[in-house]
Amino acid sequence: MxxxxxxxxxxxxxxxxxxxxxxxxxxxxxxxxxxxxxxxxxxxxxxxxxxxxxxxxxxxxxxxxxxxxxxxxxxxxxxxxxxxxxxxxxxxxxxxxxxxxxxxxxxxxxxxxxxxxxxxxxHAWKKYYKPVVVSDTMTIVPSWEVYEPRNTHEQVIELDPGMAFGTGTHPSTVLSLQLMEQYVTKNDEVIDIGTGSGILSIAAAKLGAKQVTALDVDEVAVYSACENIRLNDVNEQITVQQNDLLEAVGTQEADVVVANLLADIILRLTPDVHRVIRPGGCFISAGIIGRRKQDVIDAFEREGFQVLRTAEVEDWVAIAVQAPEA
The missing domain is CATH 3.30.70.120 (Alpha-Beta Plaits)
Structure with a gap:
């Protein structure tokens, strides 16, 4: 790590x-x-x-x-x-x-x-990447764009994705952010698995999380996440680690775990996430194509998780589940 x-x-x-x-x-x-x-x-x-x-x-x-x-x-x-x-x-x-x-x-x-x-x-990103309205209270803005918030409650995330992706334009990212708005609360501790450009970690910090651990196996993603975290002035709340999924988290626990990955990777994570998510905590997963939705739900339910909500856009699915109570 x-x-x-x-x-x-x-x-x-x-x-x-x-x-x-x-x-x-x-x-x-x-x-x-x-x-x-x-x-x-x-x-x-x-x-x-x-x-x-x-x-x-x-x-x-x-x-x-x-x-x-x-x-x-x-x-x-x-x-x-x-x-x-x-x-x-x-x-x-x-x-x-x-x-x-x-x-x-x-x-x-x-x-x-x-x-x-x-x-x-x-240069290609600067030509095509424009502000993304996630919800009434959250917008993702490329770092080179001038943007005026629509209201005093709007959370603006500035982003320069570089080669790490995670621009906020993909449906799975938007769905993840929308679910996070519902389930991340003030003073939560959050783990972001596969952080990419750091967008979900930054969102968690702006939603009030007191501590966020951003994980990614890829060195380029780690670089990009660090740059974007500094850009959004949330350095104090976020720690970035280069590792493989959850293997190096150790005994750390979180109130919310987010993973915008792929169904197969989420299925590998499901049995392991118990040791890092607190009883009653929330696990938000995305990057799941429609035909794999039930596979992921079944895996959660086998581990005792309760489905809180599913959201779908353009055959992409995000799922929020609650860990069993102690």
């Missing part, structure tokens, strides 16, 4: 791994990419672009057809360019090609590789 108070310089060149596939393959492929050490996953769904064309509401992004596959889904992941990246990519390809053995339809299964400069990435 490593505790961080100062960020570290990010790698300058990345390898972008992109695969065109099916909606049903998104979760297992994302899981493979995360396990391989990818610094975040981007999902470009043709259905999202089609839905946006029909929408008359203001949008977070400037949607362009060239950014989306003609059909199906494009999943992108980013690996730092180093001496092991070729081996990592080949291992990822092998694991993906084994998925049909588990009845996962890969569709086109078209893979492309490209190099991405850190500066190019930053």
């Amino acid at each position: 490593r505790n961080f108070t100062e960020g570290k310089r990010l790698p300058l060149v990345w390898v972008e791994f992109a695969i065109e596939t099916t909606q049903s393959a998104v979760e297992p492929i994302s899981n493979i990419l995360h396990e391989a050490g990818a610094s975040g996953v981007v999902i470009e769904d043709a259905a999202d672009f089609q839905a946006n064309e029909k929408s008359t509401e203001d949008e977070v992004y400037e949607f362009k057809p060239e950014d989306y596959p003609a059909e199906g889904v494009r999943v992108k992941a980013y690996f730092p360019e180093n001496e092991t990246v070729k081996t990592v990519v080949e291992n990822v390809k092998t694991s993906i090609n084994e998925l049909p053995r588990y009845d996962v339809e890969l569709g086109a299964n078209k893979i492309t590789l490209a190099k991405v400069e850190e500066e190019d990435w930053a």
Whole structure:
């Protein structure tokens, strides 16, 4: 485990791994990419672009057809360019090609590789990333935008996601934040598993949590989280640690645990979360696609958790459950 108070310089060149596939393959492929050490996953769904064309509401992004596959889904992941990246990519390809053995339809299964400069990435975000209204009392604002709060009660989270993702624009992040507004209360202690850019940890602090532990296995995410925590002036409330899920938390306990990950990772966490969540505490999980909702609920209920609320947007699900009372 490593505790961080100062960020570290990010790698300058990345390898972008992109695969065109099916909606049903998104979760297992994302899981493979995360396990391989990818610094975040981007999902470009043709259905999202089609839905946006029909929408008359203001949008977070400037949607362009060239950014989306003609059909199906494009999943992108980013690996730092180093001496092991070729081996990592080949291992990822092998694991993906084994998925049909588990009845996962890969569709086109078209893979492309490209190099991405850190500066190019930053420029792309500044072009497309705009303020995100999460609720009547919370808005996420990119650090380079000028934004006037709508009212005196609005919590504004400033964010520069860099390569760590977690911009607040994805439905699973918005759902996580909306549930946190309901279940994080003043003086709570919170653990954020897979913090990414630190957005959920920052939200917890702004909602009144007295202590937040932000965990991520990825060094780039740790760097980004530290930078964003300083940007929002919540350093005193948040500690960032680089570790693998909950393995290094030890005897620490929390009133609320949040995990915006993937269903398979949440299922691995469920039996272990008992030792860090206080009796009657709340576990908020997201990043769950619709067809895995019941699998996750069943796993919670086997461990004695009670479902408090589920929320869904665009086939993404977030679930808030309560730990058994002592």
